[in-house]
Amino acid sequence: MAATAETVKELEKKQEWWWAAEKKRSRRLDYLRKAMWKKGAIGGLYPAGLQIDLERPVMQTEKAKELESSADPYVIKFAKMLAHVLDNKTIFITDRSQLVGYLGSAPNMITWDPTLAAILNHEVFNDPDSLPQPLDESLKVIRDVTNYWGGKSDLDKILPHMDLGDVMKVLSGAIGWGVPLGRGGYSGKDYEYIMTGVRAFEDIIEELDRRIDEADARSHRFDASREISDLIDKINNWEAMKITLEAGIRHARRYARLARIIAENFESDAVRREELVRVAETCERVPAKPPRTLQESLQYDLFIQLFSRNEAIEGAWPARPDFYHGPYYERDVNIRKTLTREEALDLVGEFLIRAAEVSQYKPKWAREGLQGIEGTWVWTLGGVKKDGSDACNGMTIALLQAARLVRVANPTFAFRWHPKVSDEVMRECFECIRQGLGYPSMRNDPVLVANAMHWHGHPIEEARLWVHQACMSPSPATKHGFQPMRMANATANCAKIIEYVFTSGYDHVVNLQIGAETPPVETLETYEQFFDAWVTQMKTIFTILVRPVNRARILAPKLTPRPFLSAVSERSVESGLDVLEPSISRGNAWITAFTWVENIDSLAAVKKLVFEEKKYTMAELKEALLNNWEGREEMRLDFVRNAPKWGNDDDYVDSIMLDCLKAASEFSHEIKCPSGNNWPILPENVSGNIHYANIVGALPNGRRLGDALYDGGISPGPGLDKKGPTAVLKSCSKIDHVTNGRAFLLNQRLSPTQLSGEKGYQLWKTYMKTWADLGIDHVQFNCVSDETLRSAQRDPEKYQEVIVRVAGYSAHFVDISRKTQDNIIQRTVQGL
Amino acid sequence: MARISRDEYAKASGVFGLAPGGVQKQEDLEKVPEKPCGLCRHFMESAWSSDGRGSCKILKEGSDITTDPPVFVLEGKDGYMLRILTDATRCTHYERNEFIDKDGYECSDPAFRRFIRQLRDK
Amino acid sequence: MKCTECGFEAPVEKFRYLYNARIDAPISIRQCTQCQAWIAVDELKGVATQKVGPGEAPWGKSAGIEGLAEDVRGRS
Structure with a gap:
């Protein structure tokens, strides 16, 4: 410039x-940054200009109708449907780009997959803002597509096989969110199989052919065992995998062809012509063959991500780009010197932009819970190699620098800190934080490696290869370690636990008995009885959420298979079993615990003001809560101001946190996933604290129905951590970050002025040393002043690019609702 | 946590649009009656509100406002499940809500939310 | 309670409750059903104190050391 x-x-x-x-x-x-269409919802609604893409649903529906009478088993029909989309969807190449591929038919299109859930399809039909014009024509198309998939969608197939009571409660949306689907959630990937440069699609196809031939020969011997019967299923799965890989190669070559057509016929600029030829050569090479250059490696990764998102709605983007692209960066920039650092930064920056624009139509509750972004693309940086040595490389630094240049809110980074990280890399992390990106979040690698071994029994060499499966949870990107689909509905709205203690499990917002029918709260005579009721409600809610996920994982290989994800997973290629088959997975499940700390502050307030000081009776409190504290402001303030609050290094309330986590972690060992592994809890929120603001009733911590909940994880309530940053860290360090849960989100707000200059870096580094010494697994920072944020509220046009850390992700401040904005501004600014 | 009967489920899931007892056609779900439940102050949306599901704060399970005469069950626990576009012409408990915002932008009180396309201008 | 914008009078609970961003403060935001203005309400006194426009914070600045940002304010 x-x-x-x-x-x-x-x-x-x-x-x-x-x-x-x-x-x-x-x-x-x-x-490229300015040509990008931001896809994250503003509040809960898609921004003006974005439209639901009707091309793909029509293609899927046409193909499904055509295949109705075919003799293919479902998994092959599904693979053919996917191939049909990849072979026929509209493709385009953005001017000046070097990386290609997008889900929709145009850059402003949001793709909609009608095969997933009839309720999602109804939502598309009802959506007031994102339907293409002319409206009548769009509605006709949507009506036809929706009518066809009614009763045939994945969810329609899965739910009748569930416990119906659980289904009703889950679908109320009160205690959790999401649905148990094999093709809707957060897909891990077997990067150790597919991203190490050893193999690519053609190699896998060759292996599939060999396996099919062997199985075919085996199944036609004079034998009639169960094994023979199973081989038929395996052959079908292998064939389906092969169909998707071949379609992927053809799809890439469509881009190669388009790039050559533009270069040879339309491009007048010689430099751009060369670039287009390089794009063509790249797409001819990958994903068919392993990448050789940084550009090929990034393009290869992007294709895999896009193919996987053609197969499923993926709400997260588990990745470790410095680890897997690092060797190519090193070779091109430092060894062969075929790329300058600036050219490499261009590619890396564009890779972030290509990821930022990926979009799939999501229901409104998901948009409210992930305001401003498309999904949690939390990319993992840093960490260690399999042998425990430092994994940081030139690509780590390039990614952190590129992020500051393109300033996209999504993907964000999470940095695996460990004692061997160099000062140079720490400074790059700090620079991103200081410049207000809100990322990288900092993760304590030694603690989390130990945690992965404790909870799921991952061997140390695999535990060291972990990536963030969504915002927070580590999952090794290895053959048996990666989780193919984390179904979002094991996400507990934990504030309901304490709410249901007061309503004996009846939910007054959705008018349904959801929790356990614990005794009327006014009959509980001691705090211990009160806490027992809390434990009962906790177990009830966790059980209702986990059981459908377990059931769906068991049903998924047959009812909702993932042939493409299987094809890029060693365990499926080897076994012929669908990747969702629990018996070939070690299991890496977790319950996301939204709105957790409200429980702690509420229990402390009740213990002190009702049971100890006897200032109020339980009946009085119950009535005040049922009336949403209306007319009881003085009493409400008493519960806020005169009860101890989490985050102030106060053992009175901190011990309650430990009691709750102890109860939850004991229960986590009792409930098992279908792979036989544990279900630990993981407190964090995304912007669920806003989505649930209108679903959680009044609570004893002083909150009313409608108020935002706390910002999540183990973060203290906004403005309630009054004793400084060390007190917050001390409270958090009382938790055992290995055995009490899977991970614990901590938001902190720092002053941008205090962090300026070298002095700022040294202050932050000292803070980080304390954080690491105390064994806390996570911390992330907002570093934008009140003044800037209030100015952005006043004049949003001028502050379009201000980014803030919401929870496990970052978002542009102007894209989140006023309530969320005010919630962020009210977080305490900690002085270091 | 008692087991729910398949009949009960069929009834409720029909409201969910899951259509276990036969596919509900989109055109049946989009007719906008004169008095839709979604405009009543007693209607509570579920968290999946934007596909139109919810329940009644007054009527309990077992009610049926679509029959003639309608059935009003006022005692009981669980709320009567409905959709935003359920025809409440026969419901004597109907009270039209005064909507005061139009854009549905703010994530606000469900009882006041309105972003379903068919109700936008109502 | 009387709306500071249009003068509409009604019991406080008839003003649509939006939220309170600062749980330890008695100030909430409610919406007037007549003129739709967002108004700050002192819940202890049951009095509307001001209209809340974009960028306005009836709760005041955030807790902690936000005051340190003064010099940024001076510079921008």
Whole structure:
């Protein structure tokens, strides 16, 4: 850009990082960043200009109708449907881009998969804002597609096989979110199989052919055992895998062809022509053959991600880009020197942009819970190699630098800190945080490796290869370690636990008996009895959420198979079993515990004001809560101000946190996933604290129905951590971050002024040392001042690029609702 | 946690649009009656509200406002499940809500939320 | 309670409750059903105190050391 160094410096001095980035990045990155359509919902609604793509649903429906009379088993029909989409969908190449591929038929299109759930399809029909014009024509198409998939969608097939009571409670949306689907959630990947440069699609096809031939020969011997019968299923699965891989190769070659057509017929610029030829060569090479260059490696990864998202709605993007692309970066930039650092940054920056624009139509509850983003693309950086040595490399630094240039809110990074991380890398992490990106979040690698071994029995060499499966939870990207689908409905709205103690399990918001019928709260005579009721409600809610997921995992290989994900997973290629088959997975399940700390503060308030000080009777409190504290403001403030609050290094309330986690973690060992492994809890929120604001009734911590809940994990309530950052860390360190749960999210807000300059870095580094010494597994920072955020509320057009950390993800401040904005501003700014 | 009967489920899941007893056609789900439940102040949306599901704060399970005469069950526990576009013409408990916002942007009180396309101009 | 914007008078609970961003403060945001303005309400006194416009925070600044950001304010 034409900006002088002085201009950039000036902007940086004013902490106007977004304008400085615009001036610092290359012309290409600037163009690509501005050509990107932001896909995250504003509040709960898609931004103007985005449209639901009707091309794909029509293709899927046509193909499904055509295949109705075919003799193929379902898994092959499904693979053919996927191949049909990849062979026929509209493709395009964005000007100046070097990486290609998008889910929709145009850059502003959000793809909708009608095969997943009839209720999602009804939602598309009802959506007021995102339907293409002319409306009548769109509605006709949607009506036809929706009518066809009614009764045939994945959810329609799965739910009748569930415990129907559980289904009703899950679908009320009160205690959890999401549905148990094999093709809707967070898909892990076997990166150790597919991303190490050893093999690519053609190699796997060769292996599949060999396995099919062997199985075919075996199954036609004079024998009639169960094994022979199973072989028929395996052959079908292998064939389906092969169909998807071949379709993937053909799809890439369509891009190669398009790039050549543009280069040879339309492009007048010689440099761009060369780039297009390189794009063509790249797409001719990958995913058929293993990548040789950074560009090929990034393109290969992108294709795999897109194919997988053609097969399923993936709400997360587990990845470790520095680890798997690092060797190519090293070779191109430092060894062969075929790329300059700037050229490499262009590619890496574009990779972030390509990921940021990926979009799949999601129901409104998901959009409210993930305001401002498309899903939790939390990419893992840093960490250690299999042998325990430092895994950071040139690509780690390139990704952190590119993030500051393109400033997308999604993907975000989570950095696996360990004692061997160099100061150079720590400074890069800090620079991203200081510049207000809200990422990387910092993860304590030694603690989390131990945690992965404790909870799921991952061997140390595999535990060290972990990536974030969603916002927070580690999952090894290995043959048996990775979880193919984390179904989102094991996400507990934990504030309901304490709410149901007061209503004996009846939910007054959705008018349904959901929790356990514990005794009327006013009859509980001691705190111990009160806490027992809490434990009963906790176990009830966790059970209702986990059972459908277990059931769906067992049913999924037959009813909702994943032939593409299977094809890129060693265990499925080897066994012929669908990747969702629990018997070939070690299991890496967890219960996301939304709205957790409300329980702790509420229990403490009840213990102190009702049982110990006897200032109020339980009946009085119950009535005040049922009336949403209306007319009882003085009493409400008493429960807020005169009861101890989590996050102040106060043993009175901190011990209650430990009691609750102890009860939950004991129960986590009792409930098992279908692979026979544990279900630990993981407190964190995304923006569920806003979505659930209107679903959780009044609570004894002083909250009313409608108020945002706390921002999640083990973060103290906004403004309630009054004793400084060390007190917060001390409270958090009382938790055993290995055995009390799978991970614990901690949001902290820091002052941008205090973090400026070298002094700021040293302050932060000292803070991080304390954090690491105390064995806390996670921390993430917001580093934008009240003033900037209030100005952004006043003048959103001017502050389009301000990014904030919401919970396990970052978002552009202007894309989140006013309630969420105010919730973030009210978080305590900790002085270091 | 008692087992729920398949009949009960069929009834409730029909409201969910899951259609166990035969596929509910989209056109049946989109007719906008003069008095839709979604505009009543006693209607509570579920968290999956944008596909139109919810329940009644007054009527309990066993009620049926679609029959003539309608059945009103006021005693009991679980709420009567409905959709936003359920025809409440025969419901004597109907009270039209005063909507005061139009855009559905803010994630706000479900009782006041309105973002279903068919109700936008009502 | 009387709306600070349009003068509409009704019991406080008739004003649509939106939220309270600061749990330890008695100030909530409610919406007037007549003029739809967002108004700050002192829940202890049952009094509407001001209209809440974009960027306005009736709860005041956030807790902690936000005051340190003063010099940023001066610079921008």
